[in-house]
Amino acid sequence: YTVTPSVALTNYEVTPITGTVTMNKAAATIRPTANLTITYGDVASLEGSYIVAPLVNGDTGTADFTGSVVYDTAALKDSIHTKDASDTTYSMTINNVAGLSSNNYSFVIDNSTPGSVTITPAKLTLTADKIVIRGGDPLPVFTGQTSGYMNGDSATEEPDFRLSYTTSHNPGSYGIIGYLGGKSSGLYGTNYYIVQAPGNSTALTITSTMT
Numbered sequence: 001y002t003v004t005p006s007v008a009l010t011n012y013e014v015t016p017i018t019g020t021v022t023m024n025k026a027a028a029t030i031r032p033t034a035n036l037t038i039t040y041g042d043v044a045s046l047e048g049s050y051i052v053a054p055l056v057n058g059d060t061g062t063a064d065f066t067g068s069v070v071y072d073t074a075a076l077k078d079s080i081h082t083k084d085a086s087d088t089t090y091s092m093t094i095n096n097v098a099g100l101s102s103n104n105y106s107f108v109i110d111n112s113t114p115g116s117v118t119i120t121p122a123k124l125t126l127t128a129d130k131i132v133i134r135g136g137d138p139l140p141v142f143t144g145q146t147s148g149y150m151n152g153d154s155a156t157e158e159p160d161f162r163l164s165y166t167t168s169h170n171p172g173s174y175g176i177i178g179y180l181g182g183k184s185s186g187l188y189g190t191n192y193y194i195v196q197a198p199g200n201s202t203a204l205t206i207t208s209t210m211t
Contacts, residue, residue, distance in 0.1 A: 028105040029053035030069060032094050032115025040122040040191045041150025046071045050094065055105070067099040071115075089118045124148040124188060126178025127197035128161050132205040135171055139163070142176050142204075148192070157181065163204065173202035 001021045007014050031051040038045050050069045052062055072095040093111040100107055128144040142161035149155065157180065164175030177184050180194055188194045 025102070025104055025106040026056045027108050028055060028102070029108050029110045030094060030097055030100070031110045031113065032071070032092055034113075034115050036115065036117040037120060038117055039150075040119050042122075043071075046092065046117065053110070059104070064104055065100060065102045067101050069097050069100055070095045089116050091115070092117050119191075121187060121191055121193045122148055122150045124180065124192045124194050125197050126159050126161075126180065126184075126194060126200070128176035128178055128200045128203040130199070130203050130205075131176070132207060134207050135169060135209045144176070144178050144200075146178075146180065150191075153191075164201075169206060171206050171208045174204040174206065175201045176203040 001023065002018060003021050004018045005016050007016070029052070031053065033046075033049040033051055036046065036049055052065075072093050091114040093114050094109050097107040097109060125147050126144060127147065128142060131140060131142065133140065142163070144159055144161045146155055146159050160179040161176050162179065164177050177200060178194075178196060180188055183194055184196065185194050
């Protein structure tokens with residue numbers, strides 16, 4: 001910055017001499033966030049969360065900060081493939097802050113108190129294929145898809161789709177329910193839980209036999 005003194009003296013003629021001031025960035029300490037909860041496979045969401053030590057000049061928050069930190073997630077990714085994501089909490093540390101920037105601050109990593117993250121199961125959605133038949137026609141084989149696998153996981157079994165009713169064959173809309181491992185909802189394995197797609201409740205349409 002350029003600075004010019006402004007001085008008035010009664011008995012002297014003052015000639016101001018312009019100078020410069022270099023303002024260095026203040027150091028901000030970046031620490032891992034505690035008590036985070038993320039969904040299985042969503043490790044990227046960690047990078048926007050961190051704790052900043054008290055700043056200077058009355059600054060608060062991180063309004064002047066852009067970008068994100070990078071957590072050491074290699075062990076975390078390995079762990080969530082082998083442990084129950086529904087109730088496991090993991091320790092995490094910041095790997096680097098190369099992606100974080102500020103006009104007024106430089107950054108120092110402090111991992112002396114590791115953060116913690118709880119992994120919750122990801123959602124597997126069972127979606128039934130829509131079918132239209134006429135009243136009195138034989139029921140077809142019901143099909144559908146599973147979506148929502150994370151971390152490169154893939155299906156170990158095909159979903160099974162069944163009617164949600166047992167007696168009525170009157171014209172109207174009926175539900176087709178998907179099953180994985182004999183379950184239509186709830187925890188599936190260790191890292192997933194099953195939900196039905198909204199359209200499953202009316203996936204089968206039976207029309208009148210009249211034309």
